Amino acid sequence: MIDTKNHKPQILAPAGGKASFLAALAAGADVIYCGLKSFSARMAAENFAPGELRALTELAHKKGVKVFVALNTLVRPGEIPQVRQLVHILGREVGADALIVQDLSVVELAKQAGFKGELHLSTLGAVTFSKALGLISSALGVSRVVLPREFHIDEIKQMAQSCPPGMSLEVFVHGALCYGVSGRCYWSSYMGGKSGLRGRCVQPCRRTYTQGRSEGRWFSCLDFSVDVLTKTLLPLPQITAWKIEGRKKGPHYVYYTTTAYKMLRDHGNDPKIKKDAMGYLEQALGRKTTHYNFLPQRPYPPSGQEEQTGSGLLAGRVKSDGGRPALSPRMGLIKGDLLRIGYEDKPGHSLLRVPAAVPARGRLVLKVRGAVPAAGTPVFLIDRMEDALETMIGDLAAELTDAPCRETTSAAPDRAARQRRPASRSPEEMTVYRSLPRGRQAHSVGFWLSLEGARGAARLNAQQWLWLPPVVWQEDADRWQALVNRMVKQGARRFVLNAPWQISLFERTRNLDLWAGPFCNQANGVSIQVLAGMGFSGVIVSPELGKEDYAVIPGQSPVPLGVVVSGSLPLCVARTLPGPVREKKLFSSPRKENAWAEKHSGLVWLYPDWMVDLRPRQKILEQYGYALFIHLHHSPPPGVKIRQRPGMWNWDVGLP
Template identity: 35%
Template sequence: MNQSVKPELLAPAGSLEAFFAAMENGADAVYCGLRDFSARAKAKNFTPADLERMLNYAHARERRIYVTLNTLVKERELPQLVETLATLEALRIDGVILQDLAVWRLARRHFPGLELHASTQMTVHNAAGVRQLERMGFTRGVLARELSLAEITAIRKKTHLELEHFIHGALCFSFSGQCYFSSWLGGKSGNRGRCAQPCRRRYRYHQQEGYFFSPNDLSAIDLLPELAAAGVCSFKIEGRMKSAEYVASVVGAYRQVLDAPPAQRKAALSTAKDRLKLSFGRLPTRGFLTGPNPTDIAAPSVKGSTGRFLGEISAVRGGDISFKTRDRLHVGDRLRVQPKTDQAGTAFTVKTLQLGHKAAKVASPDTLVTVPSPFANRFRKGDAVFKVSSDQAFTLSDAACRRRLEAAAPRAETITLAVSLRDDQLHLRAQWHSLVVERTFAVTTYAAENNPLSLDILREVFSRSGDAALILGELTAETLPPVVIPPKRLKEIRRAFYQELAQAISGGRSAPRREHQRAAMEALLPADAPRPEATAQLSVLVGDPRDAHLLNDPSIARLLIPLTPRLARHVALSARKLRNRKDKIIWDLPFILFEEDWQIVKQAVEILVEAGFRAFRLNNLGHFELFDGLEEPQLSSGFRLFSLNSQALLAWRELGISEAGLYLEDDRDNLGELLARDVGIPLTLTVHAQVPLITSRIRIKGARSDRSLVSDRGEKYSVDDRSGLTVLTSDTDFSLIGHLRELQNLGAERFLVELDQCGAFSERGKQVLAAAKDDRPLAGTSKFNYEMGME
């Protein structure tokens, strides 16, 4: 690498074993989750006590630990979130990675000791989004994985925030934070850390079966100098659900390349790539880094399973399986058998091997091998066998990990010390942050014949802290008399003073925690919002400005029109045609706007504002800057801006949002709790839509919107790429129509019906609007999570 300061190598730690694998193989930092609010809820994650010891261990080695609070928070979880933030601030964590603006607002107002990093779940993908993070006080942004090196470079030139980017590991087909697929199928929300990975399953399109939504794994080990030159300061490895072996292999490989001198980089790359083969990932791809249209990022013919494919089962007898292995196989290796039906696979460790009738410790490639498993009659001929870890894996038992942590010394605190000596009284004044401890000790002094008491002698004594975890920083002393204090007495004073100081510092850490936590808890909104008495207001999202005459219907209060880049190029014409309805028009901004499209939409917004339009719906942080310098815009937020709790809604209000859209995945219980709080702005709830289950920059070759994709369970989906993005929707609409009066009783007063996909004047559109007016349920629709709940 040519940079004077190497980028940070950031590793995942989903277990204590993985933490030590990262530490021992060269990670500069790790990111990990607590038991709550982690986007990898299935990982082992950590307790605060674990985290404190991990911090002691890491900081002693000048490494950093970031904690992920990157899930959406329900209203009833806000007190628990406050407690978590107070704990993390007291632990002096190196940074918090977040998605929900409730975390941002509470941290900024009540926990100023926390450094904030914006998760990739926030879908920040342009310079305007990064600049908005800067305004909000973030210190780092994790960029969307859909960016090319050229796009990252352009962002870096226009911003100053630290930029983090993934360099290795599993990819999501969808923009992170914008996938509702798992939640749609069973309430397991990816934005709550519980993704069931339906994208890894097999689907049928016409006569073709394949894994249409299962990307290969990112591997950017060839592009590290280019990423550094683009301005990325932190290279992030995905994998908090992965094994310690994976962490050891991947971190070690990237460390080797990062540290290699330019002349040795080619050889280091070759060795590192061999090491990466031990990580048992999917096929490698550079993703979008080399350009916006990668050809190798997803292949429907490639199964979405991790691990090294060994072969297909040729025979089954009880629990014994036979197959011809493509790779070397050892006793102690761990296998996973993936059934043809594409249901969950089954993993087990190889205890014995049989080559014909002979037992063996190892099987060579291209050998027919029989492996006994503990699962009788579970597997079938044709099931795929994968090796997911080897007998040579990084292994460290949980007990061994904990012994290492317990042996780590507490983190030392740096203090300043002022010393004075008058009338045989030694006065010490120590300061740690705002805490000051002063004590006076009686001493016996003697006239100095040589080596009188000096600053150097004091520093030699007080630099040794013994059992107290203290580091002497600045030391000052008034003019000292030419005397000697017996060294034994000085050491006694140091021990007594430092012991008292360490206890005061310990208390000094807990006092701010209690105060910060108390203030934050008091700031949470009470559940006493007045119920609205007004008639519910209905708005409609249409697909085309020509549908504006829908406003002739007196039951429709407002119309939302998508301000797509295509429409933006000719928006002046639409502005003239709609000028008499401008008070009832809201322009809906596309949530993905890469740099070129952002500029086009910026010009369109200026034209519309000049024409007298004021209302716009924002769907991404990068939209705020579109309105800089414009007079009195009326900004609302869409569901893609994550409003699942009252603190997030207050955050949007403070950022300039005057009407907020509630979250599409939400359920009845949380809606009731949220609507019981007065957030000071009107709230809009989407009650009918074709849910965008996936929105992606990845194109699916050959799949068109005229024919459904079908899952192995018979569910049907449609793919639309006319916007330049791939959008997957269910053939079943989401609808809460039939529950509008119930929702009014909960406190909802503004409802949105989305008809942009089917058309407002189509037979379907007319049917939906008629049902909405009568609050009559629509047959063949889904209530999404409303009744079944969102995990």
């Protein structure tokens, strides 16, 4: 129940490892959120084994601090028993207060395991318009939704006003930004099977790109920081939590950012305290920050464009000292400070621990392995541990007790493992267009609905499929609602929805054929069962899967399944296009991976210049039990040629 009189949003601090967890406790966080060593959307973090997390959770609870566990990756079909067991352990052994989830199977498995804590829908769930909230509350029993970072304050207020009883909202106030909308980015997966939806993103957006004679890190984002603008969130009692991103960060970052936002929440009207809080944020060793879209009248680009967007505080630049690289730091360095020399994708990059204290303007010889950094290479301070913080962490660590988890298994039956016969349906092929084609077509016709004007919509018939976009923004939701109503009134009966929550845009679903599209990221039978319960008559599975997963899912599904077998799938969709990037012109990575950007209905789509092509495996997929085969037709811009290269995506490499 939301307390509107004594509203005080929780400060959620990130913890990627034990030291950061204890730093969050030392800073006075209200909640610490963290992940296990599997099924975490930050697999590059240290993360926790269940036994270690149990001891830390017991200590946190003694201090009056809650612990939320992010079990927030895509779940493959063969992983259902493992996830069920982990949910059981987190509830019965660890005592987690909430699970943060992306995959809807985890919601169902939590119910099967009798999990007593709360269920929170991750920002990866892409809940981007207010009408979705009632559906999520009633159909899933989720008690909190984490809002997208792309929202501006007016959209946040509209979401808060529409929040149903028993549900609350959580907003990010500080930390890393992704260029692509969370849950709608396949960039890393396209480049070799390292999926962001599985927590393994290799961050291709942070590379240097070229377009014509221009070059820059155009898609590499600054850090998001609401900082002093958090005062605009305080009057919204439905916003019950302020979240700090940073599970890959060290204890210094966690302590400083948590302390700063506590100060801004509790004493943000005091000019001196506000100034001190901003000083803490400057010393947190993150990236340069931006307010991004938070103020709609003063939006800022999320990316640094021509600036560097690496984390850390500039400590100085490499100088030559008798032929050896050296640093004369701008500030004092302490023993154990971690320095980053240069950039990861540039020669001479390395990490270095400071062996002993160095005064400001002193001298530190940089003993590096490999290529010697050139003179002028920037050096950044990216992590440190002050004596006072180390003492606080040590004192808290001394309070930990040994609390190993017993080996436990859930008594609930493995419903996902039962082999179901998919609903009978003759195989059908569908080609999806941006505008309706003329003349007879060899396949069924799909058509992307657009707010810019449904070209050819007057020629619609009940057999054609209408596709909704991967994201419906809150500021456009009423227009999308009106468009859907108009299409149904005109006789449209077959729709593909690219977020599960888009089903709430339909005033009625009877006599409609509603399918969950590929951007719904469905990858196992349990989550598909949840969608069937919500009213979906079919599901197009995630395009990121490998052949082993494709083979298993039809036997677990209660509804017919589809699969994208060819066409132009985007690297990602985003809300903004970086200023230097020209629309419909190729840009290239250092590895000559080419793509272009297009704008459609409030979204920027980044398309690679090669296509997904599983057509050589279509007969196999039909034997597996798939009934709907999708071809995404998209004409490249003038002057752009589609390259002929293998388009099997993760078919052979699988999805680790």
